[in-house]
Structures are given as structure tokens and as C-alpha cells.
Amino acid sequence: MTDHTLLPPAFDPADAAAAAARFAATAPADVAYAVVDSPVGTLVAARTERGLARLAYEDYNGGVDAVVDELARKLSPRILLAPARLDDVRRELDEYFEGRRRDFDLALDWTLTPPFGRRVLQATAAIPFGVVSTYGTVAARAGNPRAARATGRALGANPIPIVVPCHRVLDSKGALHGYAGGLHRKEALLRLEGVAL
Amino acid sequence: MSRTLRAGRRIAVNREPFQRFLDAHRDDVWRLLVASVGREAADDCFQETFLAALRAWPDTRPENPRAWILTIAHRKAIDHVRARGRRPVPYGDLPEVPAAPGPAPRDDDVWSRVHALPPKQRAAVLLRFAGDLTHREVANALGTSEDAARRSAHEGLKKLRLELTR
Numbered sequence: 485m486t487d488h489t490l491l492p493p494a495f496d497p498a499d500a501a502a503a504a505a506r507f508a509a510t511a512p513a514d515v516a517y518a519v520v521d522s523p524v525g526t527l528v529a530a531r532t533e534r535g536l537a538r539l540a541y542e543d544y545n546g547g548v549d550a551v552v553d554e555l556a557r558k559l560s561p562r563i564l565l566a567p568a569r570l571d572d573v574r575r576e577l578d579e580y581f582e583g584r585r586r587d588f589d590l591a592l593d594w595t596l597t598p599p600f601g602r603r604v605l606q607a608t609a610a611i612p613f614g615v616v617s618t619y620g621t622v623a624a625r626a627g628n629p630r631a632a633r634a635t636g637r638a639l640g641a642n643p644i645p646i647v648v649p650c651h652r653v654l655d656s657k658g659a660l661h662g663y664a665g666g667l668h669r670k671e672a673l674l675r676l677e678g679v680a681l
Numbered sequence: 682m683s684r685t686l687r688a689g690r691r692i693a694v695n696r697e698p699f700q701r702f703l704d705a706h707r708d709d710v711w712r713l714l715v716a717s718v719g720r721e722a723a724d725d726c727f728q729e730t731f732l733a734a735l736r737a738w739p740d741t742r743p744e745n746p747r748a749w750i751l752t753i754a755h756r757k758a759i760d761h762v763r764a765r766g767r768r769p770v771p772y773g774d775l776p777e778v779p780a781a782p783g784p785a786p787r788d789d790d791v792w793s794r795v796h797a798l799p800p801k802q803r804a805a806v807l808l809r810f811a812g813d814l815t816h817r818e819v820a821n822a823l824g825t826s827e828d829a830a831r832r833s834a835h836e837g838l839k840k841l842r843l844e845l846t847r
């Protein structure tokens with residue numbers, strides 16, 4: 485202490501971090517997110533009160549901060565890191581990767597996808613575990629058999645990969661074609677499901 | 682509330698993720714609250730502070746986010762002390778810090794006496810030195826002039842120093 489100043493009081497930063505974590509876990513946020521480890525890499529999972537809205541491959545989306553920025557822009561800036569609110573997502577993903585789950589029972593929030601893309605992704609969600617389909621078939625199921633290219637775009641923009649299994653859609657020659665998390669991941673997911681490539 | 686939110690005037694659509702705001706300011710808010718209400722009560726005030734900020738988010742885009750959240754924290758601390766209906770607990774439950782050798786009083790000894798100051802001086806000392814706000818920011822938080830805020834902080838500091846050397 486000098487004549488004109490006083491050092492701030494000592495405090496334990498771990499206490500501040502714990503208080504902040506308690507706040508994030510319980511506050512009424514519009515969006516809760518968690519960082520989830522998986523055999524196909526680190527995922528950022530985000531949910532609203534409606535359900536799972538986003539499952540992002542962290543490395544293919546510019547990192548966790550970039551994903552959170554995007555969610556703040558497109559869903560709501562009232563977003564908090566609240567892993568416990570994603571417990572059901574983590575559990576179902578674990579079961580899927582351990583081979584104990586073939587279908588996901590999670591409620592989904594389609595807000596991030598416009599109407600045609602939504603029909604495409606809903607048709608995609610109906611493709612069973614271990615089965616592959618084509619862009620043309622999915623386009624037809626979405627109500628527009630000629631829209632194979634738009635279907636490809638909608639699948640490429642799938643905000644909820646793995647759970648909405650766009651990895652099960654191949655091109656008409658049976659080639660992997662493309663995937664929002666890289667072809668190596670599409671291949672890994674198909675192998676996990678027992679699809680011969 | 683209008684005074685609390687003065688620094689938070691709406692200037693544009695705010696798309697900053699609240700989690701990032703929380704991460705950026707949690708230490709500053711915690712430190713001010715520990716000095717204001719003690720570590721035991723700091724958590725309740727911390728939760729209320731960020732809850733108020735979350736409720737104002739995203740309609741409020743604070744021009745000076747740090748001063749905004751510390752002003753809210755200061756008012757939550759006052760509410761807490763009022764609700765309890767007695768003077769704040771002495772600043773005595775903080776993490777142990779090694780005592781400095783020699784007779785010079787440590788700043789933590791000073792903080793343990795800050796609650797005995799008259800309200801204006803106490804508020805100014807807390808916001809200036811525990812919150813590390815500028816005198817101008819303290820003045821905004823307290824609704825006084827910058828000169829008055831500066832005077833309160835210095836008078837409070839002088840009083841603390843006199844008591845310690847008595």
C-alpha cells in the first residue's frame with residue numbers, strides 16, 4: 485500500500501473458474517454446448533430446448549471458438565458451456581461408437597437448415613444403420629428427384645453429422661464423394677457400421 | 682436499474698457469445714465480490730451478477746463491458762449486504778498469502794478494514810482498487826462526478842492508512 489494506491493485483494497482463480505462453471509451449468513441459456521471426444525475426433529455439440537442443433541467436427545470448422553461464434557450468430561448469443569446438458573448426446577454417441585447403438589433417439593432442432601435441406605436431412609435420417617444410399621435416391625425421397633445437386637449441397641451443410649447419417653449417402657457409382665469432416669471420417673463411420681468399401 | 686445499465690447503452694446488435702463474456706470477466710467480478718462481501722457470500726452475488734447480465738443479453742451491447750459488469754456486481758453486493766441487514770463480514774476468509782517480512786502492513790490487512798469506511802468511501806475504494814476501474818468509471822458506477830469519486834477513494838485510502846499506523 486502506498487499513499488495513492490492499494491493492491492487488489494488476493495483471490496484464488498480456481499474459485500472464480502468454479503463459480504463461472506456453476507453459473508454456466510444452471511443459467512437459462514438459449515444454447516448449451518459441450519466439447520465431446522470421439523473416435524473420429526473432437527466434436528462440438530450444441531442443443532436448444534428443442535433438441536440437438538449442431539454436432540461439428542472441431543478441426544473442419546475452424547476450432548471450438550469459431551463454432552461457438554457461428555452458433556451465437558445463427559441461433560442465439562445467449563450460449564453457455566454446459567456439458568451436463570449434453571449428457572444424453574454424449575451417451576448415445578458413446579454407445580454408437582462402441583457398437584451398442586444403431587439408431588439415435590435424440591430430439592433434433594432443425595433451425596440451422598432451410599426447408600428443402602430439412603427434407604433432405606430427414607430423408608437421410610431414415611437410412612438405416614449399415615445401409616448406403618445415393619444422392620439421387622435421397623433427392624427423390626425429399627420430394628424432388630431432379631435436385632441431386634441441391635441434395636448434395638444440403639448434405640454437405642448437414643449441421644448434425646453422425647446423428648443425421650449423411651455419411652451413408654454415396655454417389656451413383658458408389659464413391660464416397662465428399663464429407664463435411666473429411667473422407668477419412670466418412671470411411672471410418674461406414675467401416676464402423678460394417679459397410680464393405 | 683437504469684443507473685446500473687448506463688454503461689450498457691444499446692449501440693448495435695450484439696452477437697458475442699455470452700460464454701466468452703463470462704470467461705473474460707469472471708476473475709475481475711470474483712475479486713471485487715470477495716473484497717466486497719467475503720468469499721462465502723461471493724458465489725451468490727456472482728451468480729446474480731451474471732444472471733442479470735444474461736437477461737440483458739443480447740439487447741444490451743455494453744460500450745465498456747468491464748465497467749458494466751463490475752457496476753452490476755457492485756450493486757448486487759450492496760443488495761446482499763442490505764438484505765442481510767448488517768455490516769459486511771470482515772475480510773478474513775481469503776486464501777492464505779505468505780506474510781511479507783518486516784513491519785510494513787500488507788495490503789490484505791488493509792482490505793480487512795475497508796468495510797469500516799463510510800459507504801461512499803468504501804464504494805469508491807472497492808471499485809477503484811479491487812475492481813481496478815478508473816476514477817471516471819467509478820464515478821459512472823456511483824452516479825457522482827469524477828472529482829467526487831477521486832476524492833472518496835483518496836479519503837478512504839487515507840483513513841485506512843491512518844488506522845493501520847495508529
